[in-house]
Amino acid sequence: MSFSLWRRKEPAGxxxxxxxxxPGTAAPAAPVVPAAASFEAKPTDEQIDCFGMxxxxxxxxxxxxxxxxCSLHRQIVLHGTSLTDLGALPVDRExxxxxxxxxxxxxxxxRGGEASRHAVEWLTRYVAEAMQAYYVTDATADSFVQAxxxxxxxxxxxxxxxxxxxxxxxxxxxxxTMLLFVWPWVNVLQxxxxxxxxxxxxxxxxxxxxxxxxxxxxxxxxxxxxxAGRTRWANVLASSLGGKQTAPVVSRLPSTLxxxxxxxxxxxxxxVPNERIKERLASMTSARQVCEDLINDALEGGGxxxxxxxxxxxVPKPSP
Numbered sequence: 001m002s003f004s005l006w007r008r009k010e011p012a013g014x015x016x017x018x019x020x021x022x023p024g025t026a027a028p029a030a031p032v033v034p035a036a037a038s039f040e041a042k043p044t045d046e047q048i049d050c051f052g053m054x055x056x057x058x059x060x061x062x063x064x065x066x067x068x069x070c071s072l073h074r075q076i077v078l079h080g081t082s083l084t085d086l087g088a089l090p091v092d093r094e095x096x097x098x099x100x101x102x103x104x105x106x107x108x109x110x111r112g113g114e115a116s117r118h119a120v121e122w123l124t125r126y127v128a129e130a131m132q133a134y135y136v137t138d139a140t141a142d143s144f145v146q147a148x149x150x151x152x153x154x155x156x157x158x159x160x161x162x163x164x165x166x167x168x169x170x171x172x173x174x175x176x177t178m179l180l181f182v183w184p185w186v187n188v189l190q191x192x193x194x195x196x197x198x199x200x201x202x203x204x205x206x207x208x209x210x211x212x213x214x215x216x217x218x219x220x221x222x223x224x225x226x227x228a229g230r231t232r233w234a235n236v237l238a239s240s241l242g243g244k245q246t247a248p249v250v251s252r253l254p255s256t257l258x259x260x261x262x263x264x265x266x267x268x269x270x271x272v273p274n275e276r277i278k279e280r281l282a283s284m285t286s287a288r289q290v291c292e293d294l295i296n297d298a299l300e301g302g303g304x305x306x307x308x309x310x311x312x313x314x315v316p317k318p319s320p
Contacts, residue, residue: 152248
């Protein structure tokens with residue numbers, strides 16, 4: 001099995017250069033349960049339109065965000081044969097899963113950037129290895145969801161071990177929002193306040209819940225969502241990878257061919273309201289174009305933080 005960084009070929013006329021990022025105003029969490037899935041044939045690689053961008057913003061000198069998009073494959077590596085017709089052999093690389101994640105590092109100096117980098121690399125290796133076991137067991141088993149939750153805890157422990165071994169990394173931590181698409185399911189791993197949105201049938205759903213002190217106070221009825229966003233608790237994480245405590249949340253949702261998926265760090269949601277995000281996704285012409293537009297929105301809104309966006313969708317097959 002192998003995994004490779006992957007990006008769908010851009011449609012004709014698409015922009016050649018990445019643009020900047022836009023932070024957005026925090027939005028209240030919407031229902032987690034999406035519309036019923038349409039379990040059609042697994043999309044081909046050519047149908048996947050996915051792109052990611054990150055920008056340091058207008059205030060920060062460094063960028064502590066990291067993102068990753070990759071597809072995971074199982075394949076036969078042919079080292080020799082006397083056969084002349086290889087069409088009967090499964091030598092093509094079958095896509096097992098599609099992986100995307102966004103991490104927003106926390107900590108001064110190099111700590112935040114190192115934390116988000118380590119989390120993305122560690123979890124990519126873990127998922128690549130775990131997918132082999134997934135395919136030889138029950139693909140719908142609860143044990144796979146539990147394995148992803150365990151991955152979060154193990155990544156957390158790995159980062160804490162790094163910090164104990166290197167005084168310069170003390171205090172490193174990161175948020176992490178990860179999507180693992182294994183048709184016909186979307187598996188979501190969430191730690192911290194990076195977010196996963198889903199636009200479906202014209203409705204924008206914030207699938208993940210921010211793991212912040214402000215959100216906890218909203219749930220307890222201390223503040224309204226609007227009031228909490230203006231308090232100092234809005235930026236205080238209640239859960240992170242590598243920090244004092246972690247509480248990974250894993251969700252398993254059905255895939256739908258018409259959905260548009262957005263991962264983002266809070267650099268977007270600090271400055272770009274949900275309604276604007278919805279407008280951008282609903283009118284997108286390509287994943288790259290909408291990433292550029294959202295990042296520009298964040299910069300125009302203030303650009304006070306690093307901002308990262310990853311957008312993905314399934315495009316229809318061309319008519320014969």
